[in-house]
Amino acid sequence: MHDHTAKPQTKAEPSTRVFAVLAEFPSGDEMLEAARKVRDAGYTKWDTHSPYPVHGIDEAMGIRRTILPTIVFVCGLTGALTGLALQWWTSSVYYPVIVSGKPMFSLPANIPIIFELTVLFSAFGAVFGMFALNGLPSLYHGIFNSGRFNSRMSTDRFYISIEAADPKFNRDSARKLLESIGGQSVEVVEERAAVEFPPMLRKWGITALLVLGAFALLPPLYTLRARTRTSEVTRMQLIWDMDQQPRFRAQMKNPLFADGRAMRPQVPGTVARGEAFADDHLHRGLVDGRFAATNALPVTESLLQRGRKKFDIYCAQCHGLDGLGQGMISVRAERLQEGTWVPPLSLHDEVVRTREDGHIFNTITNGIRTMPPYGDQIRVEDRWAIVAYVRALQRSQNATLEDVPSDRRGELP
Amino acid sequence: MRHPADISGESRRLDALAPKLMGMAGGVGLLGLIISVALAFMTEDGVRRAYHAYMVNFCYFLSISLGGLFFTLIQHLSRAGWSVVVRRLSEAVGANTLVMLVLFIPILLGMHHLFPWTSAELLQNDPVLQWKQPYLNAPFFLIRCAVYFGVWCGLSYFLLKRSLDQDASRDPKITLSMERMSAPGLIAFAITLTFASFDFLMSRDYHWFSTIFGVYFFAGSFLSFMAILPVILLFLKSNGRLRHAVSAEHYHDIGKLLFAMNVFWAYIAFSQFMLIWYANLPEETGWYHRRITGDWLNLSYALLFGHFIIPFLGLIGRVSKRRLRLLTPWAVWVLAMHWLDLYWLAMPEYWLRVEGAPVGTIPFSLLDLSTFLGIGGIWVAVLALWLRDHSLIPEGDPRLAESLAFENA
Numbered sequence: 001m002h003d004h005t006a007k008p009q010t011k012a013e014p015s016t017r018v019f020a021v022l023a024e025f026p027s028g029d030e031m032l033e034a035a036r037k038v039r040d041a042g043y044t045k046w047d048t049h050s051p052y053p054v055h056g057i058d059e060a061m062g063i064r065r066t067i068l069p070t071i072v073f074v075c076g077l078t079g080a081l082t083g084l085a086l087q088w089w090t091s092s093v094y095y096p097v098i099v100s101g102k103p104m105f106s107l108p109a110n111i112p113i114i115f116e117l118t119v120l121f122s123a124f125g126a127v128f129g130m131f132a133l134n135g136l137p138s139l140y141h142g143i144f145n146s147g148r149f150n151s152r153m154s155t156d157r158f159y160i161s162i163e164a165a166d167p168k169f170n171r172d173s174a175r176k177l178l179e180s181i182g183g184q185s186v187e188v189v190e191e192r193a194a195v196e197f198p199p200m201l202r203k204w205g206i207t208a209l210l211v212l213g214a215f216a217l218l219p220p221l222y223t224l225r226a227r228t229r230t231s232e233v234t235r236m237q238l239i240w241d242m243d244q245q246p247r248f249r250a251q252m253k254n255p256l257f258a259d260g261r262a263m264r265p266q267v268p269g270t271v272a273r274g275e276a277f278a279d280d281h282l283h284r285g286l287v288d289g290r291f292a293a294t295n296a297l298p299v300t301e302s303l304l305q306r307g308r309k310k311f312d313i314y315c316a317q318c319h320g321l322d323g324l325g326q327g328m329i330s331v332r333a334e335r336l337q338e339g340t341w342v343p344p345l346s347l348h349d350e351v352v353r354t355r356e357d358g359h360i361f362n363t364i365t366n367g368i369r370t371m372p373p374y375g376d377q378i379r380v381e382d383r384w385a386i387v388a389y390v391r392a393l394q395r396s397q398n399a400t401l402e403d404v405p406s407d408r409r410g411e412l413p
Numbered sequence: 414m415r416h417p418a419d420i421s422g423e424s425r426r427l428d429a430l431a432p433k434l435m436g437m438a439g440g441v442g443l444l445g446l447i448i449s450v451a452l453a454f455m456t457e458d459g460v461r462r463a464y465h466a467y468m469v470n471f472c473y474f475l476s477i478s479l480g481g482l483f484f485t486l487i488q489h490l491s492r493a494g495w496s497v498v499v500r501r502l503s504e505a506v507g508a509n510t511l512v513m514l515v516l517f518i519p520i521l522l523g524m525h526h527l528f529p530w531t532s533a534e535l536l537q538n539d540p541v542l543q544w545k546q547p548y549l550n551a552p553f554f555l556i557r558c559a560v561y562f563g564v565w566c567g568l569s570y571f572l573l574k575r576s577l578d579q580d581a582s583r584d585p586k587i588t589l590s591m592e593r594m595s596a597p598g599l600i601a602f603a604i605t606l607t608f609a610s611f612d613f614l615m616s617r618d619y620h621w622f623s624t625i626f627g628v629y630f631f632a633g634s635f636l637s638f639m640a641i642l643p644v645i646l647l648f649l650k651s652n653g654r655l656r657h658a659v660s661a662e663h664y665h666d667i668g669k670l671l672f673a674m675n676v677f678w679a680y681i682a683f684s685q686f687m688l689i690w691y692a693n694l695p696e697e698t699g700w701y702h703r704r705i706t707g708d709w710l711n712l713s714y715a716l717l718f719g720h721f722i723i724p725f726l727g728l729i730g731r732v733s734k735r736r737l738r739l740l741t742p743w744a745v746w747v748l749a750m751h752w753l754d755l756y757w758l759a760m761p762e763y764w765l766r767v768e769g770a771p772v773g774t775i776p777f778s779l780l781d782l783s784t785f786l787g788i789g790g791i792w793v794a795v796l797a798l799w800l801r802d803h804s805l806i807p808e809g810d811p812r813l814a815e816s817l818a819f820e821n822a
């Protein structure tokens with residue numbers, strides 16, 4: 001609208017309302033005295049203003065003790081528990097990695113993080129809790145509509161303001177009270193009825209935001225450009241040392257060592273974790289240098305089930321599911337008339353039946369004739385499980401009446 | 414602002430209390446020492462055991478005295494106003510380093526019982542000891558001890574004497590001179606306390622080393638002074654002294670420092686433990702291994718819970734700091750834990766390098782109690798002696814009015 005008559009209307013005095021009654025005091029002590037009287041008069045929405053913190057103002061204003069310490073304590077406790085849970089879950093549940101040979105979950109190693117998170121959460125609780133309790137951030141406060149307040153509050157004067165929002169508020173009685181308790185230059189502070197954005201801020205603020213926003217877009221745009229193009233220029237290396245680390249790669253020479261090898265051979269006698277093979281019975285099937293007569297593990301139903309599973313995976317291809325030597329590979333090799341093929345021995349053969357458990361274990365581990373070794377493929381416990389299952393298979397083919405439980409012998413045909 | 418507390422009508426001197434206290438505490442002290450000597454010669458390996466008990470309790474009361482000296486120094490350095498009403502007490506506690514100097518003589522006589530590095534036989538067979546010999550030898554040890562006690566006694570006597578002078582002259586320049594002394598004084602204090610803790614406690618297992626050990630001893634030292642202060646105040650108050658001068662506002666700050674130092678102790682103790690635990694180097698872990706073997710593990714857990722977690726929860730609230738009758742039980746608890754801490758620091762080495770020693774057992778003995786009473790009694794009697802003819806607060810301090818009106822914002 002370009003109507004000239006509209007202009008005076010926008011310039012017209014906006015309607016105002018009372019924000020507070022304000023009184024000035026020359027010293028902190030006088031303000032403190034007066035504050036006690038305002039408190040005793042029963043006002044609830046009122047405030048004191050001072051250039052510096054005044055001791056005893058909490059008591060004089062009747063302010064209750066803040067709940068901030070409780071907030072901080074709860075935040076700190078949350079931080080401690082978060083730190084504990086975070087480390088427990090990441091390091092021992094989700095991605096368990098052994099570090100320095102310590103247990104997956106070890107409290108001493110976790111304490112520093114727990115401590116840091118306790119401090120961090122407490123600090124957040126203290127800062128943001130203080131903001132929230134004080135109603136911050138606040139971009140507008142009605143008291144700044146007083147010119148006198150603006151010019152002297154932060155230098156050498158003390159003020160008490162009783163706000164219109166107080167349920168007891170009455171312009172005249174508030175004024176009378178403040179004057180009676182020694183308040184000087186008592187004034188009624190008025191504010192605009194509708195809070196407006198200052199035109200200056202609106203004009204320049206929006207421009208500044210747009211310019212800043214445009215600048216903020218530059219880095220992602222630059223990244224986008226780099227990602228969609230190819231270039232012959234070497235990529236920018238901001239931290240050169242990190243991109244070009246001096247190090248020896250596999251098969252390189254290293255003059256530091258007498259043999260010139262960068263890849264270092266193992267120190268003689270090195271044993272990898274869990275590969276000490278200290279137990280002769282368990283790892284070699286030997287007892288006193290002879291094949292062990294018994295299984296190295298206690299034979300249980302679950303061990304037999306495990307053995308059956310592994311047997312069906314690794315052994316049945318040649319030996320057959322029943323152990324008679326009619327596995328798919330053997331059958332096919334015979335059909336193709338392979339000259340080198342030696343058919344596997346039936347596991348029910350007297351030779352195998354009389355062999356010790358340790359001997360069978362040794363055969364699985366190291367192989368025999370054309371049978372390859374399985375020591376690298378099947379875990380040691382599983383090899384013993386297979387031995388136990390082979391024993392069960394043999395028994396199934398050579399069972400006597402005594403093997404059937406006496407109460408179920410009647411079911412036999 | 415609170416108006417300064419009116420102290421015109423209250424009793425600020427020990428008066429009749431002083432001779433009574435000196436007589437009783439001194440009597441208990443002498444009796445304790447006599448019983449200790451008797452026990453030492455009557456029991457098997459008693460002399461060596463007695464020296465160990467004496468060492469624990471010597472370090473205990475030395476740490477409290479040094480805490481008092483540190484408190485006085487830091488108040489002067491920061492030009493603190495709040496603490497003026499309790500500063501005379503810290504000056505007197507600090508001046509007790511003088512009696513600790515006298516009580517140090519038995520330790521010099523029993524060096525070969527307490528410090529295995531004095532043994533010529535060990536020196537010949539132990540390359541580690543040969544390496545450390547330029548530091549760990551008796552003449553240099555004596556020189557160092559002379560420096561330590563020179564610094565402590567000199568500083569604390571200066572601070573007490575000047576403060577007493579000010580009672581009469583009311584000269585504010587004296588405050589300035591004490592403030593000027595406090596900065597170099599604190600540096601000298603830090604260095605001497607660190608090396609003293611190395612010499613008195615750490616060198617008992619001379620293979621072991623921990624650079625944080627001095628800070629650990631300092632944490633316990635300042636903590637124990639902050640804990641003995643409420644005890645002294647409650648004693649004075651219940652005898653009608655300093656009724657108005659020291660208020661809940663002062664207890665509150667004392668309680669805050671007590672709480673803070675307790676957390677600081679835990680922080681330092683854990684810092685020392687974690688680095689050694691994580692690196693897992695044999696030359697460092699041996700010291701801790703002794704303390705987690707057998708019954709010592711229980712004592713270690715007792716420290717973790719009793720010295721940190723329980724008082725942490727007890728002292729975190731506002732009420733327990735502002736009421737002297739609530740604060741003092743916690744202070745006594747912390748004092749007991751500090752004793753246990755020093756026992757834990759000094760005593761496991763009792764079995765070190767002993768043939769057929771029952772490793773893992775705690776050698777509790779009646780001597781621990783008798784030497785405690787012996788040194789403690791004399792310590793209290795001398796404390797009363799410093800305060801006998803003087804006011805319990807620094808009457809002439811220019812910040813006295815500020816302290817009397819002190820208020821936590």
